[in-house]
Amino acid sequence: xxxxxxxxxxxxxxxxxxxxxxxxxxxxxxxxxxxxxxxxxxxxxxxxxxxxxxxxxxxxxxxxxxxxxxxxxxxxxxxxxxxxxxxxxxxxxxxxxxxxxxxxxxxxxxxxxxxxxxxxxxxxxxxxxxxxxxxxxxxxxxxxxxxxxxx
Numbered sequence: 001x002x003x004x005x006x007x008x009x010x011x012x013x014x015x016x017x018x019x020x021x022x023x024x025x026x027x028x029x030x031x032x033x034x035x036x037x038x039x040x041x042x043x044x045x046x047x048x049x050x051x052x053x054x055x056x057x058x059x060x061x062x063x064x065x066x067x068x069x070x071x072x073x074x075x076x077x078x079x080x081x082x083x084x085x086x087x088x089x090x091x092x093x094x095x096x097x098x099x100x101x102x103x104x105x106x107x108x109x110x111x112x113x114x115x116x117x118x119x120x121x122x123x124x125x126x127x128x129x130x131x132x133x134x135x136x137x138x139x140x141x142x143x144x145x146x147x148x149x150x151x
Contacts (some may be wrong), residue, residue, distance in 0.1 A: 033134040036061075039085040040142040042078040049082025050145060054107040056088045060148035064098040064123070069084060094135055099121050104141050113146040 036058045042050045054077055061070040072088040102119045119141060129136045 004040045006067060026129040033089055034094055034128075035087055035089045035134070035136045036072065036100075037085065037087050037136055037138045038102065038104070038141060039083065040104075040139070040140050042082045042084060042108070042143045042145065044112065044145045045147065051064075051078055051080045051082055052146075053078045053082075053084075053109075053143075054101075055084045055086075055143065056103075056107070058103040059088065060101040060103075062098045062101070063093075063096045066098060067094060069096070092135055094126075094128055094137070097126060100126060100137070100139070102139060102141060104143065106143045108143065109119045111148050113148045115143070115146055117141060117143065 036059055038059065042053045042055065044050060052076055056073065056075045058073045059071070060068055063069040070090060070093075074086045074088065076084050076086050078084045093133065100121045102117075102121070104117045104119075106115055108114075119139070126137055129138070
């Protein structure tokens with residue numbers, strides 16, 4: 001086998017692996033796609049928007065059997081208007097989602113403290129929007145910063 005054929009063979013194998021939707025689907029390149037989008041605004045108790053606040057977003061997606069099908073964890077920073085947004089994409093498996101659990105943790109600066117918001121969305125309340133064959137599951141979760149308690 002010549003070197004050029006060997007390289008073509010290696011690249012074709014790598015290309016197929018990079019384009020597949022494993023482990024959620026047997027589909028490969030061109031598979032239907034689902035984007036998990038989480039966004040919101042970081043504010044303090046007086047309604048002032050906070051920029052440059054780190055927000056950790058953890059998403060656990062459970063299938064209809066109650067097993068975890070997908071876990072994603074991302075950290076983003078709120079912009080000048082206090083807005084944050086995280087997107088994560090995977091091949092479509094929306095028909096088998098039983099529920100989605102969100103865990104949002106903010107890391108503000110003094111005098112506010114670290115706080116975690118947990119939200120669970122059952123399958124019947126999951127809002128899926130379609131754009132062509134692709135789908136988006138969006139969840140808006142606003143963060144209200146709380147002051148540290150003086151002792």
